[in-house]
Amino acid sequence: MTDQEARYDTIAEAYAELWSPVHRPSTLALLDEVERDVAGGARRLLDVGCGTGALAAEAVHRWPQVQVDGADVSAGMLGIAERTRTGLPPSDRGRVRFRQAPADRLPYPDGSFDLALTSFVLQLVPSRHRALREIRRVLARDGRVALVTWLQGGAPLEADRVYDEALLDAGLEPREPGGGSDDLRGPEAAVAALRRAGFADAMAHAEVLDHQFTPESFLAFIARFDDADQFESFEPDERAALEADVLARLRALPSDGLRLVAPIVYASGRRT
Numbered sequence: 001m002t003d004q005e006a007r008y009d010t011i012a013e014a015y016a017e018l019w020s021p022v023h024r025p026s027t028l029a030l031l032d033e034v035e036r037d038v039a040g041g042a043r044r045l046l047d048v049g050c051g052t053g054a055l056a057a058e059a060v061h062r063w064p065q066v067q068v069d070g071a072d073v074s075a076g077m078l079g080i081a082e083r084t085r086t087g088l089p090p091s092d093r094g095r096v097r098f099r100q101a102p103a104d105r106l107p108y109p110d111g112s113f114d115l116a117l118t119s120f121v122l123q124l125v126p127s128r129h130r131a132l133r134e135i136r137r138v139l140a141r142d143g144r145v146a147l148v149t150w151l152q153g154g155a156p157l158e159a160d161r162v163y164d165e166a167l168l169d170a171g172l173e174p175r176e177p178g179g180g181s182d183d184l185r186g187p188e189a190a191v192a193a194l195r196r197a198g199f200a201d202a203m204a205h206a207e208v209l210d211h212q213f214t215p216e217s218f219l220a221f222i223a224r225f226d227d228a229d230q231f232e233s234f235e236p237d238e239r240a241a242l243e244a245d246v247l248a249r250l251r252a253l254p255s256d257g258l259r260l261v262a263p264i265v266y267a268s269g270r271r272t
Helices: 001-029 035-039 054-062 075-086 128-138 158-169 187-194 215-226 228-232 237-250
Strands: 044-048 065-073 096-100 115-119 139-150 199-212 257-272
Touching: 001 054, 001 075, 001 115, 001 215, 035 115, 044 054, 044 139, 044 187, 044 228, 054 065, 054 096, 065 075, 065 228, 075 115, 075 139, 096 128, 096 215, 128 139, 128 187, 139 228, 187 199, 215 228, 215 237, 228 237
Parallel strands: 044 065, 044 115, 065 096, 115 139
Antiparallel strands: 139 257, 199 257
16 A cells, blocks of 8 residues: 555545635536537546546536446545445446545556546656556547646635744644645646657646635635644644634734636547
8 A cells, every 4th residue: 555545545534625615616527518418428437646536527427318427546535436436326326436546557448438537636746748648548439538727826815824833833833835836837737747758639728726715614624634643643632732723823814815816727538
């Protein structure tokens, strides 16, 4: 098991409660990107890095004619995906299946799917190129891949600065500068990645993910997901003191200080 797998097994429940809702609207909007493909006859869909199963569940609800397979490397995430599946109406439930597998070693024969989807996954895989090549392998000829992922840039979140200042004032080190190094530079980089992986007719367009935290929801996100290791290392009284200080600082911010505005990109390509 890799460190990445172990981490997502550990934080799966917090991810489902605290992070999945942040990107869920942008994740589900990926289905709008492939509406024409389904209307044109795509029936066998694959969700690579299916996470909590939200995208797969919405796909079978939206399109009664499709079958969706989901693959994820994390057993913890798949446990939540199975809960999502069992909560579907029987007519939808039977058209969703999940399997544990990394994005670059999918357990499906060549040409198994008409359409592959992947949402906020390609920044996490060891090799974006190997994952895209593997997705291409399991697509039928003229099958399409559609993805949404993060772009580099975006305005810093004021709430992050406030939290790091609270850590410093408590005599602790702030977090290391956060991610982004594995995010794509722009839509043209998404197109180039798809072309390098052998996809034709690649296209991409930038959008913005816009989510408004509350002081309480941001503190929960930090304490139980984003910096959970830090908070779990505290004695109960230390944790309570830091949480109270952070919450007070967050409540002093204007609402824009708790508004996440992040660039994302939707991209697609066709297997020739």
